[in-house]
Amino acid sequence: MRKIYLTLTAGIVALSTSCQPKYEGNDAFQVEPLKDILAPIKVGAAIDNWTLRNDQNMALFSRHFNSATCENSMKPIETERAQGVLTFDTPDRVVDFVLGNKGAVMRGHCLIWHSQCPDWLTEDSTQVFKRMKEHIFAVMNHYKGKVYCYDVVNEAIDDGRGFLRNSQWLRVAGEHFIDSAFVYAHQADPDALLFYNDYGLNNPAKREKCYQLVKGMLERGIPIHGIGMQGHYNVNMDYNTVDESLTRFEELGVLIQFTELDIAGGGPDRRRQRQQQQDQMAGLGGYSGDGGLAAPELTEEQKARQDSLVTEAYKKFFAVVKKHKKSIHTITFWGLADNYSWLNSRSRQNAPFLFDGEYKAKSAYFAVRDLWRSKD
Numbered sequence: 398m399r400k401i402y403l404t405l406t407a408g409i410v411a412l413s414t415s416c417q418p419k420y421e422g423n424d425a426f427q428v429e430p431l432k433d434i435l436a437p438i439k440v441g442a443a444i445d446n447w448t449l450r451n452d453q454n455m456a457l458f459s460r461h462f463n464s465a466t467c468e469n470s471m472k473p474i475e476t477e478r479a480q481g482v483l484t485f486d487t488p489d490r491v492v493d494f495v496l497g498n499k500g501a502v503m504r505g506h507c508l509i510w511h512s513q514c515p516d517w518l519t520e521d522s523t524q525v526f527k528r529m530k531e532h533i534f535a536v537m538n539h540y541k542g543k544v545y546c547y548d549v550v551n552e553a554i555d556d557g558r559g560f561l562r563n564s565q566w567l568r569v570a571g572e573h574f575i576d577s578a579f580v581y582a583h584q585a586d587p588d589a590l591l592f593y594n595d596y597g598l599n600n601p602a603k604r605e606k607c608y609q610l611v612k613g614m615l616e617r618g619i620p621i622h623g624i625g626m627q628g629h630y631n632v633n634m635d636y637n638t639v640d641e642s643l644t645r646f647e648e649l650g651v652l653i654q655f656t657e658l659d660i661a662g663g664g665p666d667r668r669r670q671r672q673q674q675q676d677q678m679a680g681l682g683g684y685s686g687d688g689g690l691a692a693p694e695l696t697e698e699q700k701a702r703q704d705s706l707v708t709e710a711y712k713k714f715f716a717v718v719k720k721h722k723k724s725i726h727t728i729t730f731w732g733l734a735d736n737y738s739w740l741n742s743r744s745r746q747n748a749p750f751l752f753d754g755e756y757k758a759k760s761a762y763f764a765v766r767d768l769w770r771s772k773d
């Protein structure tokens with residue numbers, strides 16, 4: 398009797414495992430890896446020291462991502478705060494962790510930027526090109542064979558009427574600083590893919606400036622291989638503008654990556670007043686009116702509204718990506734999960750990613766998965 402019972406039970410267990418439906422829950426450590434869904438597009442995340450301090454973050458990265466960018470620790474202010482004093486401890490640990498994941502690659506961010514740039518780099522016009530070259534060589538020599546691409550110049554285009562941003566680099570080195578940075582980067586590591594990276598490249602005026610900048614560089618024979626569209630988007634924007642920029646940039650025949658994707662739309666922040674207005678218009682609750690110092694927790698209702706707006710925005714964005722999937726090399730999110738994002742502060746709560754703070758796949762994750770699998 399006992400024997401029959403055991404055989405029966407074993408049979409039922411075998412039957413139920415063989416017919417077991419695919420995992421249908423939302424545990425981020427069980428749902429299908431994003432990198433498998435979107436392959437051959439690489440899926441990246443900005444990570445850093447904060448990631449390595451937390452096992453769940455590392456596990457989330459390993460499951461879903463196959464590209465990484467250091468959120469801060471590879472920037473000049475971190476790697477060479479004082480001239481000639483190189484600090485690679487944190488980025489070295491990030492690079493080791495990332496490359497320990499099969500198939501994962503590492504982006505370099507960033508070599509030349511007006512922000513997070515130590516004064517010594519640009520304070521002397523007679524030394525500026527020499528110092529730029531030495532910095533680029535120091536970083537790229539250190540990571541040769543490990544970091545496969547770099548954001549060589551970051552955010553050099555003007556948001557207003559000018560062509561180039563009126564930065565310390567432009568003022569001290571002149572407009573040639575961009576070409577020179579790429580030439581030095583290519584000399585330092587001829588195998589590295591070199592990107593121009595910027596935000597707001599979906600904006601028609603900025604798109605056109607970027608197009609002209611890169612076209613001019615290609616015509617002059619400057620070694621540039623790609624455009625990084627940062628992709629700091631929000632729930633209210635028109636994603637057709639992203640479509641139009643991809644179409645325009647495709648004409649240049651360079652690689653295109655989304656390098657810093659996140660979709661804002663949440664609570665108030667005094668530093669982002671326009672965003673606040675947009676949030677209000679979208680019904681996400683208003684500015685607390687206290688100078689942004691309070692921590693306005695979103696109500697459950699506001700959170701649900703935010704979740705559905707972010708999901709809709711991700712659907713629109715990924716519909717555009719799908720249309721252009723042949724020309725998109727990598728999509729890097731500027732973080733891993735909603736529990737940490739540079740967009741968040743005490744006065745502003747965003748939910749900009751596909752995974753929430755409890756390591757659950759959000760409705761946006763499932764929307765992206767379903768959209769990617771659907772035929773049309």
Ligand code: XIL
Pocket residue numbers: 468469551627657739
């Ligand atoms: C941001 C980081 O996420 C923050 O932690 C830091 O305080 C400021 O820089 N464009 C870029 C990124 O190219 O390097 C920026 O990262 C976000 C905007």
